[in-house]
Every structure is written in structure tokens, then in C-alpha cells.
Amino acid sequence: MKRVKSNLDERQEQLMLKIEHRACWLVFWGLLAAIVIQIVVSDGFDYRYIVGEWIVFLAQCVYICFACIKNGVWDRKLKPNAKTNLIGSLIAAVAVGAILFVRTWLKYPDKLRGAVSTGLISAAVVFVLCFATMSLMAYLFRRKQRRMEQEPEEENETE
């Protein structure tokens, strides 16, 4: 297939990448905020209402994770270790626990203990799932990095 010539020079290409980068994270956090707001404030909430947003959000997450691992890059600041996984999982667990606690409490104001239990149980489940997923991703990343390091130098050279 014939490649279409770009109208942009290298400076404009870099600017375009920056703009697209910002747009990508705007969509990421915007979708997450939309999902959370709908879960918390919608009266008579049904999970079918957010299926579209959820699919797009998860597709973006999965793409970012696997594209990074495939290319042997992790994060600009965080390291792929147990401490990062623990902190990340705790943040996710607290956030999900709090959201589900608030939602349950708003729906059943007279059942505080039930709301607390919902929050705690969901936080625990999210923590375990998140920690397992992050550990798996870190393992896959380290394995990919090891393979890239072992590649013979000749294979990296292009003519």
C-alpha cells in the first residue's frame, strides 16, 4: 500500500504528537470522570448506561498497557516493582471502595453498615485484582526487557 506523504515537517509532527498526547489523556480522565459521576449520582442507575464509555475506556487502557510492554517501556517516573504495584492497587481500592460506599449510602441512607461493608468488600476485591494485574504487567514488562537486552546487536541495525 502506498504511504501518503505527511503534510507536516518534523517540528509540526512533534507538536501534533504533543496535542494528540494531551487529547488522549483528556479522553482517558474525561471518560473515567463520566463513568464515576454516572455511577454515583444517577438515580435508578443501570450498568447498561455506561457500557459504551466502559468499552472505550478499557480499550484505551488495554492498548496503552500492551503497546508499552511490546515496546519495552514502562513509566516515566514509576518503576515496575512491588512497591509501585502496592501503592497503585491501594489507590484504586480506596477510590472504588469510596465510590461504591457513597453510592450505596445515597441509595439506602438508613443502612450505613451495609454501605460500609459494600465499600470494604469492593475495595478488597479491587485491591487483589489490581495488584495481580499490575504484578502480571510488571512481570511481562521485565520479561520483554530481558529479551530485548539479549537480542544480538546486528538485528537492531538497519540499512
Add this chain to the structure above:
Amino acid sequence: MEAKGGREPLRNLKMKFRRIELDISQTELARRVGVTRQTIGLIEAGEFNPSIKLCVSICRALGVTLNDIFWEEEEHEAGEK
């Protein structure tokens, strides 16, 4: 990459002088190299670091070598650090 931070950007005066010497406008040089006039302006102002590929294209268009317009003198480099 655009130059950022509080440091004064290092202007590429050698490139600018060579262009003026050949009596070529930024627009004409940009056309010959295949970039926009703004890109040439930003390189001359030291606010955009071109790739080696673009440096070579600019050198070809100006009839000079990389050393002639993109090599920094020692004191210049020390000033940057």
C-alpha cells in the same frame, strides 16, 4: 524538541548568516528543505533542535557542512552547561 526553561536559547547565527550571505529568505530555504518557514525561524532562534536528517538537508541547501553551521565552539558549549 523545543528549547524550554529560563535559560536563553542559543541562536544559530551561523545558519542565519550563511542564509543571508546566499541572499535566501527563510521562506525560500524552507521550501528547498521541505519544512515550514516557522521551523527555519525557530531553528535560527535556537528554539527548536532539528534532527540530524533535517540538519543535513539544511546544510545541503546552504552548501555547507554540518561542522560549518551546527558545531558549537567550546566556550559556547561551556556556556550552555
